[in-house]
Structure formats: structure tokens, C-alpha cells
Amino acid sequence: MRHALILLALIATPSLTLAQSPDDTAYTKAIMHAEVFDKLGDAMIQNASIATENNNKTEACEALESAARNYTKAIPLYAAAIAAPADPRDKDRKTPEALKDASDFAITKRDRTQGVFDKHCKPA
Structure with missing residues (x-):
């Protein structure tokens, strides 16, 4: 599973960097x-599911904790997108309602993930 995480990070980080331009x-x-x-x-979350199927609680818990952290990072960025002034150069600008829905869904996913982590992974 750690290899999958490393691969995912190696793929996501450069693609995010390459996808950006100074004009964004x-x-x-x-x-x-x-x-x-x-x-x-x-x-x-998918990694946690796979780890659970393989009876690897440690990796499942690590994946759940990482998922909650990632959702937490996404939430204020949705708010920043909502607050950003409209610009003709915006790429595929979504409505404030769609962004609010995405943010609310990220909050729901974070809260549910954190709840599962707290119930099954935190020491008593």
C-alpha cells in the first residue's frame, strides 16, 4: 500500500504542477x-478498503487518516474558489452553489472518514 501512496503522490504532484501556468x-x-x-x-479511501480486505488494520488506519487530512485540505480551497473574483481567464468556472455543494460533500466525507478512524483506529 505504501508503494501505491508513493506512486499516487508522484503522479499527482507533477501533474498538478504541470497543469498550472503563471497565467492561472x-x-x-x-x-x-x-x-x-x-x-x-x-x-x-480505496486504499483503506483494500487494506481492510487484506486484514491489514495498520495500513487501513494510515489510509483513513490520510484521507481525512486530504479532505480537510480541500475544504478551504473550495471556499477560496468561491471567494475568488471572476476573471475571464478562469477555467471552467463553476457556480457558487456547485462549489458549496463540493465543499459540503468534502466536509461530509472528512467527518465520516474521521468517525471511522476514531472508532476503529484510535487507541482506547
Whole structure:
């Protein structure tokens, strides 16, 4: 599982860097980062599921903790995207409602993930 995490980081980080340009707007940067952290959280949930199927509680707990951290990082970035001034250079600007929904869903995923982590992974 650690190899999968390293591979995911190696793929996501350069692609995020390469996808950006100096001309990117505040909105584009915020939404791009928010979506990457959201997807990383989702990937970590999948890793936790695989680790659970393999009866590897340690790796499952590490993946759950990482997922919650990634969702936590995404949430303020969605808020930054909402707050960013409109710019004609924005890439595929979503409505404030769609961004709020994405943020709310990231909060829900974070809270549920943290709840599972707290119940099954934290020492008593």
C-alpha cells in the first residue's frame, strides 16, 4: 500500500504542477488544488478498503487518516474558489452553489472518514 501512496503522490504532484501556468487565476489555482486533494482523499479511501480486505488494520488506519487530512485540505480551497473574483481567464468556472455543494460533500466525507478512524483506529 505504501508503494501505491508513493506512486499516487508522484503522479499527482507533477501533474498538478504541470497543469498550472503563471497565467492561472486565483479561482483556477484554488479549484485545481481543491479537486486534487478531494481525489487524493477518495483514493486513500480505496486504499483503506483494500487494506481492510487484506486484514491489514495498520495500513487501513494510515489510509483513513490520510484521507481525512486530504479532505480537510480541500475544504478551504473550495471556499477560496468561491471567494475568488471572476476573471475571464478562469477555467471552467463553476457556480457558487456547485462549489458549496463540493465543499459540503468534502466536509461530509472528512467527518465520516474521521468517525471511522476514531472508532476503529484510535487507541482506547
